[in-house]
Amino acid sequence: MRVRVLGSSAGGGFPQWNCGCENCRGVREGTIQALPRTQESVCITADNQDWFLIQASPEIRQQIESFASLHPRHLRHSPIQAIVLTNGDLDHCLGLLSLRESYPLIVYATERVQQGFIENNSLYRTLQRFPNQITWRRLSLGHEIPLLRGNGKPSGLTIEAMAVPGQRPLHLRTQLSDDPEDNVGLKICESSTGRTLLYLSSVKKISPELYKCLPLADCVFFDGTFWSENELLAVDSKGKRAQEMAHIPIGEKNGSLSLLAKIHIPRRIFIHVNNTNPILREDSLERQLVQDAGWSVAYDGMELEL
Numbered sequence: 530m531r532v533r534v535l536g537s538s539a540g541g542g543f544p545q546w547n548c549g550c551e552n553c554r555g556v557r558e559g560t561i562q563a564l565p566r567t568q569e570s571v572c573i574t575a576d577n578q579d580w581f582l583i584q585a586s587p588e589i590r591q592q593i594e595s596f597a598s599l600h601p602r603h604l605r606h607s608p609i610q611a612i613v614l615t616n617g618d619l620d621h622c623l624g625l626l627s628l629r630e631s632y633p634l635i636v637y638a639t640e641r642v643q644q645g646f647i648e649n650n651s652l653y654r655t656l657q658r659f660p661n662q663i664t665w666r667r668l669s670l671g672h673e674i675p676l677l678r679g680n681g682k683p684s685g686l687t688i689e690a691m692a693v694p695g696q697r698p699l700h701l702r703t704q705l706s707d708d709p710e711d712n713v714g715l716k717i718c719e720s721s722t723g724r725t726l727l728y729l730s731s732v733k734k735i736s737p738e739l740y741k742c743l744p745l746a747d748c749v750f751f752d753g754t755f756w757s758e759n760e761l762l763a764v765d766s767k768g769k770r771a772q773e774m775a776h777i778p779i780g781e782k783n784g785s786l787s788l789l790a791k792i793h794i795p796r797r798i799f800i801h802v803n804n805t806n807p808i809l810r811e812d813s814l815e816r817q818l819v820q821d822a823g824w825s826v827a828y829d830g831m832e833l834e835l
């Protein structure tokens with residue numbers, strides 16, 4: 530299985546348009562050691578031909594253009610077979626609306642994430658202009674299914690969604706109550722090698738279920754949004770704490786770094802990194818700490834072979 534990171538930052542990107550924090554200012558001015566990052570998305574393949582996108586970020590167009598393997602191979606074509614959504618946050622699904630150029634799309638999501646996207650959304654009509662412009666394929670919690678190509682044939686990969694503590698998207702808070710299908714992690718397996726990728730980019734809490742499956746993974750992408758619980762409050766007095774935003778911080782006493790320290794995972798990568806997070810700076814103490822613990826920090830263009 531080959532994995533390519535298209536975008537590695539949390540909502541807002543790095544730098545964020547309205548942020549003048551030390552990191553955002555520094556990366557704009559070139560005064561800190563850090564790479565700019567677009568909003569989280571990765572793509573995977575088992576055969577180097579057909580690709581699956583995880584998330585449809587607001588920067589999807591730029592992300593597709595950034596990677597030649599995702600470019601059309603003839604008139605009106607895309608190697609992207611389907612898009613998988615882990616939740617309905619705008620930074621993960623807004624990009625769907627940018628793919629409106631009369632091309633059939635296949636989207637894997639839970640029923641909740643699908644409903645959250647299509648209900649009361651007049652912009653969704655742009656993806657319904659002809660029959661089968663968009664096809665939703667259902668992710669049900671705990672069910673492993675083959676990840677199918679656009680033509681319905683197997684891709685060599687299977688996918689299973691698991692409930693991960695998280696929360697509803699901000700824009701749906703008034704309408705719905707919480708549901709385990711609001712936020713999922715993905716277990717993606719390559720059938721020929723048995724290699725397993727765990728994709729957990731939004732995690733409020735490490736549940737017993739997560740503790741159980743983490744040691745089975747060859748590689749895990751994990752929520753790297755915040756280093757500390759009060760990180761956002763330091764740049765915005767109206768900001769929320771990490772836990773209120775459903776992200777377990779990395780560096781706190783009960784943070785992911787210490788909770789996951791004893792679990793053996795060959796490759797561990799923080800992704801969905803917020804622009805305020807000190808691990809973005811390559812020479813920071815926090816970056817050193819995560820590296821010493823065996824973690825990498827995802828960057829746009831990062832590639833791995835499992």
Ligand SMILES: [Zn+2]
Binds near residue numbers: 618
């Ligand atoms: Zn996000």
Ligand SMILES: [Zn+2]
Binds near residue numbers: 548549552
């Ligand atoms: Zn910032």
